[in-house]
Amino acid sequence: MKLGFLTACLPQWDLPTIASWAAGHDYQALEVAVWPGSGGRDFEAAHLPVATFGKREADATRGLFEQHALELSALAYYENNLHPDPGRREEIRTHLKHAIDTAHLLGVPYVGTFVGRDWTRPVAENLAEAERVFPELVEYAGERDVRIIIENCVMEGWHPDGYPGNLAYSPELWEWMFDLGLYLNWDPSHLTWIGIDPVETVAPYIDRIVHAQAKDVQLRPADRQRYGHFGPAVDRSANPWDMGWWRYRVPGLGQVDWSGIIDRLYEHGYTGTLSVEHEDPVWGGSPGKVTQGLEIAHRTLRPLIL
Incomplete structure (x- = not known):
């Protein structure tokens, strides 16, 4: 197992700067963000120009990672592949294919994204639509020796009422999406706040957990007494x-049992990357604070990784 982090937390830095910092602070891998540019969420970042990526860029990127003895574990483009607007959905589909092409050029085995959801339609119709949309994408990736990995994030902010906006948040849905040829970028933080014990999900699904993210979550049960499990309902417009x-934290500052999780991953033979996904509001807002958060995550996780 290798410890890495998702580069999306540092949108202000270019990839050479991130790679130099990561290697100098005992990180072993990077999950590289490949959004087309700064988007609507502050953790979107463009660290490789996948839409125009060619052999020259591939050679330079491989050289950068060799120089710093880092592994490029996956490319990350987490967008809504079932977006209700046809034009936006086509833009996402096209960029995802660019990411897959880039992964192929670099010899990177995984490209991460979301199943997503059309929030104007019920779940059953979304499942049927995903069964129409994803086989072509999976085939496209497979022809290039790339696997599409799905993070099990709820993406509640995509739904106007705070309900799941990404149909891959539970083991029930994982089993459904595995039949489409998709794999997991497994993140225990999302499971924790929706009431699923992440440790108990490792053994049944280890064959499909090919990449993992490390993000913590801090629960505030007293506040849940006011809102209930689904959060604010009267006014969600200020911040959906x-x-x-609850809020996300860097590993070690929330409720996730990292010792138990890493032990269970080792027990069942996981040898992939554990990639810190830094979305901690306390340790965010500037590169200096973000890197401090990454150091906290490193101090928490590195002693547990052999």
């Missing part, structure tokens, strides 16, 4: 991502 009773 604020559920009122």
Whole structure:
């Protein structure tokens, strides 16, 4: 197992700067963000120009990672592949294919994204639509020796009422999406706040957990007494991502049992990357604070990784 981090937390830095910092602070891998540019969420970043990526860029990128003895574990483009607007959905589909092409050129085995959801339609119709949309993408990736990995994030901010906006948040849905040829970028933080014990999900699904993210979550049960599990309902417009009773933290500052999780991953033979996904509001807002957060995550996780 190798410890890495998702570069999206440092949108202000270019990839050479991130790679130099990571190697100098005992990180072993990078999950590289490849959004087309700064988007609507502050953790979107463009660290490789996948839409125009060619052999020259591939050679330079491989050289950068060799120089710093880092592994490029996956490319990250987490967008809504079932977006209700046809034009936006086509833009996402096209960019995802660019990411897959870039992964192929670099010999990177995984490209991460979301199943997503059309929030104007019920779940059953979304499942049927995903069964139409994803086989072509999976085939496209497979022809290039790339696997599409799905993070099990709820993406509640995509739904106007704070309900799941990404149909891959539970083991029930994982089993459904595995039949489409998709794999997991497994993140225990999301499981924790929706009431699923992440440790108990490792053994049944280890064959499909090919990449993992390390993000913590801090629960505030007293606030849940006001809002209930689904968060604020009267006014969600100020911040649709604020559920009122929990927030993401860097590993070690929340409720996730990292010792138990890493032990269970080792027990069942996981040898992939554990990639810190830094979305901690306390340790965010500037590169200096973000890197301090990454150092906290490193101090928490590195002693547990052999």
